[in-house]
Amino acid sequence: MDRAEVDAKIRELAEPFNKKGIEIKEDTTFQNDLEFDSLTVMDFVAEIEDEFDIIISMNQQAEIETYGQLVDAVHKLQAAA
Numbered sequence: 277m278d279r280a281e282v283d284a285k286i287r288e289l290a291e292p293f294n295k296k297g298i299e300i301k302e303d304t305t306f307q308n309d310l311e312f313d314s315l316t317v318m319d320f321v322a323e324i325e326d327e328f329d330i331i332i333s334m335n336q337q338a339e340i341e342t343y344g345q346l347v348d349a350v351h352k353l354q355a356a357a
Contacts, residue, residue, distance in 0.1 A: 282328075282351045286343075289323045302344035328354045 277285075287300060293316055294300065298309055306312040312320065321332055324346075330353040332340075340346050 277351070277354060279347060279351045282354060283347045285327060286324060286347055286350060289327060290320065290343075293320050300343050302342065302347075304343040305341055306343070306346075307341070324350060328357075330354055330357055 290300060293312065294310060296311070298304065300310075304310065306317060306320075317337070321337060325331060328350055330350065332349065332353065336349055340349055
């Protein structure tokens with residue numbers, strides 16, 4: 277899967293979590309822009325892990341602040357799987 281395919285799939289997965297219908301860009305932040313709380317983040321990460329058959333460690337999650345960083349991390353993990 278290339279980065280564009282990973283991006284498209286994550287956007288699809290993010291749809292039910294994006295309650296305010298905010299346009300998601302590369303620099304969109306989960307905490308400030310999308311207003312994801314910790315439970316929402318956990319549910320969203322679980323969806324991504326299931327879809328891509330990967331594990332995103334707590335350390336990795338702590339470093340991911342923007343949508344673009346998430347796509348890069350998933351793409352890298354998925355390519356290594």
